[in-house]
Amino acid sequence: METLIILLIGILVAVATYLILSRNIIRVILGTAVLSHAVHLLILTLGGLKTGNVPLLTEADAPYTDALPQALILTAIVISFAVTAFILVLAYRAYQDNGTDDLDALRGTNDE
């Protein structure tokens, strides 16, 4: 199971890298979103996918599942949600003002 998930993470990272390297802002943003999913899976996998009981001492017997990776992922998901929302708005504003969503055209004038 771990191997399968790791392979999936690899595919996600490959897709995300492809997207981030393109010139279109929206694709770059989608790339970062996919990338964040990949790392969330990675945290889950490296924390161990062993099946176990819920980590509540009075409710269940050992072995318990490690709950910490899930707490970490939850935090990371919230953060990446906020950042993605922000950068989407930023990209839209930049598109409105600069009239392009092509990152090559956003390089800036070279007079400085």
Place this chain on the structure above:
Amino acid sequence: MMNNIIVLPLIIPIMVGVILVFLRPYVKTQRVISLVTMLGMVGISLYILNKIQTDGILRLDFGGWEPPFGILFVADSFAMLFVLIANIVTAICLIYAFSSIGESHEKMFFYPFVLFLIAGVNGSFLTGDLFNLFVCFEVMLLASYVLITLGGKKAQLRESIKYVVINILSSWFFLVALAYLYGTLGTLNMAHLSERVAEAGQGPLLTTISILFLIVFSLKAGLLLFFWLPGSYSVPPTAIAALFGALLTKVGIYALFRTFTLIFYHEPSITHTLIGIMAGVTLVVGSIGAIAYQDVRLISSYNVVIAVGFILVGLAVATQTSFEGSIYYVMHDMIAKAMLFLIAGTMIALTGKTKIDEMSGLIRNYPLFGWMVFVVTCSLAGIPPLSGFVGKLLVGEAAIESGSYVLLALAFISSIVVLYSLLRIFLNSIFGETIISPEDEVPLKKGMIVPIILLAIGTVFLGLGAEFISGYVSDAARTLSNPSVYIEAVLGGN
């Protein structure tokens, strides 16, 4: 020692920031409250710093979860010195913002976001948990994303997209490194990590993970991977640029020092050599950048890069003396860089030009301002009795002791370049023929010169009063070079 007070540097700015969001139309009230808050924070930081000297390292276990299970804050002298100077610089930058940032910014939540930014910065300095460090980084970065785009000029939007994307990527690497570290060692508490690395030995896998952390923090600190820095630090309004130049890279520097003195210190021949090489290249490339450009803001930005290289020389050499030197230099650099950015912004505000050969003879029109440029030049070049001197002396001394002559040479050649790049500003723009006639002279606002003078007083005080703060600095350096002190304070005595 447990103490609730060390959460205040994080919680006060957040709470006040939230309140200020609701006071949007009342600009004057926002100004007063934010400045009072920052001054209060300076007071609190001073109090905590002195308390550490008598009581030892303070910590706070949130929710009563004892380490290594819960998240905790740890305040040692190293962290608190950073917090103290960061708060002082923020307060002074706020004063500058009052007269320069403009009402449209002030009504668009400028003050709340500055407070959120400083909350993230303080949290990053104080946290004792690596994942919590990530969270505090994100708090700081989100606030900085907003501050860098505030105003929405074309150049700002253009540069901020790059800034945001680079930071998303580096945060991603941070998470990857955290995942591997958790998978390997099963903990994220810094003291506990240090203990486990020491028990298990820093094998090839852990060294690889440490290099991932090195990449992440280097991106944040602008060590070698600083390609995003000059562009994005030269577009926002002056007060914001000064805050960024003074604070944001220092958070990365703090994280580098913390991880490579507390956790990954067992393989210095790999990690610290790599840091040394990166610092050396940063010094060279930063120096080239500082000479190459005519734009005062770009010159200032490359000066930030040079300073990062210099401070990290102290980490690469890794002796107690070199840590002391780096700490002195970081404190000096926060104050002097804020001053440099404020001066650059003021020059642009006064003349309407950005390039040094388009300005001339400002000392005739604004004598006091001209002298302030002279002070910052001397201070950054490290001329005694100003604040840059002590740090440079100690780093140099440690480099000689440990035989790192290449780094020593690069560090001191870069100081000459710093002097040259700033003298170029001085000779071109401050001296020379006066081209602004008295009628066209834009009046220099009091609100602009006062913060610059305050920072100048700060740099003089740090230089002359080095004896006065040496107790704190040597305590901080002692903790850095003896990880067991930190571990004992966190994990011992439960």
